[in-house]
Amino acid sequence: MTEKTAKKFKSGFVTMWGRPNVGKSTLLNTLVGEKVAIVSPRPQTTRNRIMGICEVDEGQIVFLDTPGILKKPKQKLDEYLVKSARTCLRDADVVLFVVDATTQPHGDDRRAAKLLRPLKKNILLVINKIDITDISHLEERIDEFKQLGDFTGGVAVSATNRININMLIDKIIDLLPENPAYYPEGTITDQQDKLTIAEIIREQVLLVVRQEVPHGVAVVINELTPRSNKLTYISASIFVEKPTHKQIIVGESGKMLKEIGKISRENIQKFLGTKVYLDLWVKLVKNWRKDENALRRFGYK
Numbered sequence: 001m002t003e004k005t006a007k008k009f010k011s012g013f014v015t016m017w018g019r020p021n022v023g024k025s026t027l028l029n030t031l032v033g034e035k036v037a038i039v040s041p042r043p044q045t046t047r048n049r050i051m052g053i054c055e056v057d058e059g060q061i062v063f064l065d066t067p068g069i070l071k072k073p074k075q076k077l078d079e080y081l082v083k084s085a086r087t088c089l090r091d092a093d094v095v096l097f098v099v100d101a102t103t104q105p106h107g108d109d110r111r112a113a114k115l116l117r118p119l120k121k122n123i124l125l126v127i128n129k130i131d132i133t134d135i136s137h138l139e140e141r142i143d144e145f146k147q148l149g150d151f152t153g154g155v156a157v158s159a160t161n162r163i164n165i166n167m168l169i170d171k172i173i174d175l176l177p178e179n180p181a182y183y184p185e186g187t188i189t190d191q192q193d194k195l196t197i198a199e200i201i202r203e204q205v206l207l208v209v210r211q212e213v214p215h216g217v218a219v220v221i222n223e224l225t226p227r228s229n230k231l232t233y234i235s236a237s238i239f240v241e242k243p244t245h246k247q248i249i250v251g252e253s254g255k256m257l258k259e260i261g262k263i264s265r266e267n268i269q270k271f272l273g274t275k276v277y278l279d280l281w282v283k284l285v286k287n288w289r290k291d292e293n294a295l296r297r298f299g300y301k
Ligand SMILES: Nc1nc2c(ncn2[C@@H]2O[C@H](COP(=O)(O)OP(=O)(O)OP(=O)(O)O)[C@@H](O)[C@H]2O)c(=O)[nH]1
Pocket: 019, 020, 021, 022, 023, 024, 025, 026, 027, 038, 039, 040, 041, 042, 043, 044, 045, 046, 047, 066, 067, 068, 069, 128, 129, 130, 131, 132, 157, 158, 159, 160, 161
């Protein structure tokens, strides 16, 4: 038995929950201390359950990031997102209900809170983005959000500016059961490199393309081959659901695709620690978000 398991070591699963765009993935990255989840100003950025681990002296916290809960699933992809988010709730020892302090609670916050009500779990209310919240409204906001559920406790934080993050970690540790670590020390995520790289590319599409195209975009890595210690060859396909979307992503004389490729390559190089040759393809699969086979092919099953 290691020293850590002999002491009162705590370990458990903590699920991020809340409407889109409140900063769940940003908070996950801050808590883990590494970028494991992509982030963008567009709602519904997260599609997969993303796991990230935070280690402190008192224990190991396994965070599960979820897609922001959707109004009513319209497509097969939305059904998958809701199902995968709900599975993460079932597995949680503690739930973080994340809200955005810059706006009053709205319908989507209420809907997300309602789904927590039947659960017999410890739920912490995490009021995020206090770095850009008018302080004179903060107390009032906190009271409004408290009405949404029966919370074990709460904390106001800024995920981007690391405000009150250690306080949040302490509160989580308090609520976790005594357990040996679930994962070997030093583990950050269980995500495969191919998925991380596909997500890095999808993040660039979300950040660079202005139109409504990104919601219909999926990225798949076709090939990832180390050519030497210093160079990795990657071929990736960006799938779109309409011919017009293909034109937008490629852009005039391929300008848009070049921009997506350039920043993606830089970020993938940082992630892999090698130079990267990135081959990007844009492909059309009509209405793939409604197509079970396509969803499976793109990793959403
Ligand atoms: N100023 C400020 N912005 C933040 C903070 N946390 C997140 N953001 C921004 O809010 C936007 C949404 O962040 P995400 O982390 O993608 O939000 P999410 O809740 O994971 O969204 P979905 O995956 O769509 O459910 C991004 O532009 C972030 O940079 C914060 O503490 N302060």
